[in-house]
Amino acid sequence: DAGVIQSPRHEVTEMGQEVTLRCKPISGHDYLFWYRQTMMRGLELLIYFNNNVPIDDSGMPEDRFSAKMPNASFSTLKIQPSEPRDSAVYFCASSPAGANTEAFFGQGTRLTVV
Amino acid sequence: AQTVTQSQPEMSVQEAETVTLSCTYDTSENNYYLFWYKQPPSRQMILVIRQEAYKQQNATENRFSVNFQKAAKSFSLKISDSQLGDTAMYFCAFMKKGVGNTPLVFGKGTRLSVIA
Numbered sequence: 001d002a003g004v005i006q007s008p009r010h011e012v013t014e015m016g017q018e019v020t021l022r023c024k025p026i027s028g029h030d031y032l033f034w035y036r037q038t039m040m041r042g043l044e045l046l047i048y049f050n051n052n053v054p055i056d057d058s059g060m061p062e063d064r065f066s067a068k069m070p071n072a073s074f075s076t077l078k079i080q081p082s083e084p085r086d087s088a089v090y091f092c093a094s095s096p097a098g099a100n101t102e103a104f105f106g107q108g109t110r111l112t113v114v
Numbered sequence: 115a116q117t118v119t120q121s122q123p124e125m126s127v128q129e130a131e132t133v134t135l136s137c138t139y140d141t142s143e144n145n146y147y148l149f150w151y152k153q154p155p156s157r158q159m160i161l162v163i164r165q166e167a168y169k170q171q172n173a174t175e176n177r178f179s180v181n182f183q184k185a186a187k188s189f190s191l192k193i194s195d196s197q198l199g200d201t202a203m204y205f206c207a208f209m210k211k212g213v214g215n216t217p218l219v220f221g222k223g224t225r226l227s228v229i230a
Contacts, residue, residue, distance in 0.1 A: 033218075042222040102147075107156070
């Protein structure tokens, strides 16, 4: 398996623009997590899904952030409008159900908002 | 809520030597898992080792081992025979054991430099 695939790897955008980050989880994994990594706050959970249904979105910082999982093989994290303080590395991770296993991470998207 | 604390922002070790990274956590849960992840400059998060709280025996994976002290809520990582490729950020993480999978809660990380 190719692992968790995120795109793009790097994104530079201007303040106010819409940004969409994409994630393809490992096939057969029922859980998908979105994390954000910054120097100040470390790795924080934004939202996670089970069988495409959002379970906990309490980590989503503001209404400018939204996440969807239209099917088992694809998820998006959208920021609209983007702000410089959204600059961070965004990770997607997936895990199989039933075994309380660790999450498998993608390589992250480094977002820079100028 | 659970919290994970890594009190050493940076550490360094000579190649072939042994180094120990500290991690403490706070939880009211009795059943949980603890992990150490490695993040090299490539940014990829790589699982190093995993410990189940109900197991008293400390987990080991080749040169990596943990010292799990449940009562003290401590979970340190020992790297033996350090190699240049061990240079990375190391994150300690907690996962509550539930009916389904639950998210990881991470510490702020320790940046480890292995010096030749």
